[in-house]
Amino acid sequence: MSLILKFVLAANLIAIAILAFVYPNLMVGPGKLIPGHKQLETDCFACHAPFLGSASERCVSCHKPADVGRLTTKGQPVLKPLTSTPFHQKLTTQDCVACHSDHAGVKRFRKQGRFNHELLQKATLGQCQSCHKSPTDSLHKQISGNCSQCHNQNKWIPATFEHNKYFSLDRDHSASCVTCHEGNNYSRYTCYGCHEHTIENIRREHIEEGIRDYGNCVKCHKSADEHGSDGGESGEGRRNNDSKHHGDDD
Numbered sequence: 001m002s003l004i005l006k007f008v009l010a011a012n013l014i015a016i017a018i019l020a021f022v023y024p025n026l027m028v029g030p031g032k033l034i035p036g037h038k039q040l041e042t043d044c045f046a047c048h049a050p051f052l053g054s055a056s057e058r059c060v061s062c063h064k065p066a067d068v069g070r071l072t073t074k075g076q077p078v079l080k081p082l083t084s085t086p087f088h089q090k091l092t093t094q095d096c097v098a099c100h101s102d103h104a105g106v107k108r109f110r111k112q113g114r115f116n117h118e119l120l121q122k123a124t125l126g127q128c129q130s131c132h133k134s135p136t137d138s139l140h141k142q143i144s145g146n147c148s149q150c151h152n153q154n155k156w157i158p159a160t161f162e163h164n165k166y167f168s169l170d171r172d173h174s175a176s177c178v179t180c181h182e183g184n185n186y187s188r189y190t191c192y193g194c195h196e197h198t199i200e201n202i203r204r205e206h207i208e209e210g211i212r213d214y215g216n217c218v219k220c221h222k223s224a225d226e227h228g229s230d231g232g233e234s235g236e237g238r239r240n241n242d243s244k245h246h247g248d249d250d
Contacts, residue, residue, distance in 0.1 A: 021050070023042075024044040024045075024048075029044065029103065030103045031103045032103070033102050033103060034102045034103075037102050046058070047059070047102075054097055055097070056094055056095050056096040056097055059096040059097070059100075060094060060096070063096075065088060065089060065094050066089060068086065068088040068089070069081055069086030069087070069088055070086050087120070087124065087130070087131055090120060090121045090123075090124045091119045091120060091121070092119055092120070092121055093119060095119075098116065098119065099115060099116065099119075117153035117154075118153075125148075125153070126145075126146075126147075126148060128145070128147040128148075129144075129145060129147075139177070142176055142177040142178060143177060143184065143186075144184055145184065146184060146185070146186060149161065149186045149187060150186075166218055166222075167189075167218050167221075167222055167223065168222060168223040168224075170223050170224045171224060172224035173223075173224060175193075175194070178193075179193040179194060180193050189218075191217045202214060
């Protein structure tokens with residue numbers, strides 16, 4: 001390689017390096033900034049440190065953590081907040097770049113709308129409805145809160161709860177949730193919410209069969225079948241099982 005060619009290549013590299021520092025938005029910028037940061041379009045070093053990239057420390061120099069979601073950087077109230085309740089103040093760490101990528105290039109640097117709920121403080125994790133709108137279908141209209149009993153914070157769908165695994169909502173049990181689950185607590189149930197299953201009726205029918213332990217209905221009854229098909233014990237099986245526990249009472 002001739003000396004002249006080496007000189008030309010070196011000069012080009014130096015020129016590119018100088019241009020990258022003088023006009024970084026044109027030379028290395030991945031795309032336009034979001035509208036809120038449009039005024040910083042040509043001032044890359046307002047957010048980026050040379051050779052190190054963006055850092056949360058530079059974000060909070062303008063965006064005070066206590067004001068995020070409440071006030072603008074100019075101290076004015078946020079007119080159209082993205083969530084009904086500010087939550088940035090309840091994060092375990094103020095790592096802005098863990099969620100935010102302000103360049104919208106050919107392809108976004110990170111997927112949008114993929115908030116990591118592990119960043120929330122433990123006391124905030126169960127307050128889903130402070131940020132998320134409640135579903136409007138007939139099932140969820142009966143429920144308020146307690147989302148984590150059926151859903152996890154990585155995916156809303158599919159739900160982790162299968163009702164038929166415990167009890168089939170069949171022809172005789174097409175009831176509203178609150179009929180069996182009281183106080184919005186879906187980890188417990190009662191069969192006495194139905195007019196037919198009164199305490200006295202249940203007691204009389206089971207005593208007649210020699211069954212004294214009838215507090216956990218779904219142990220034997222998985223559906224409207226009173227004889228315990230669909231996974232429940234048969235009447236004879238219940239009597240035998242009951243006698244093992246109550247043989248000393250006779």
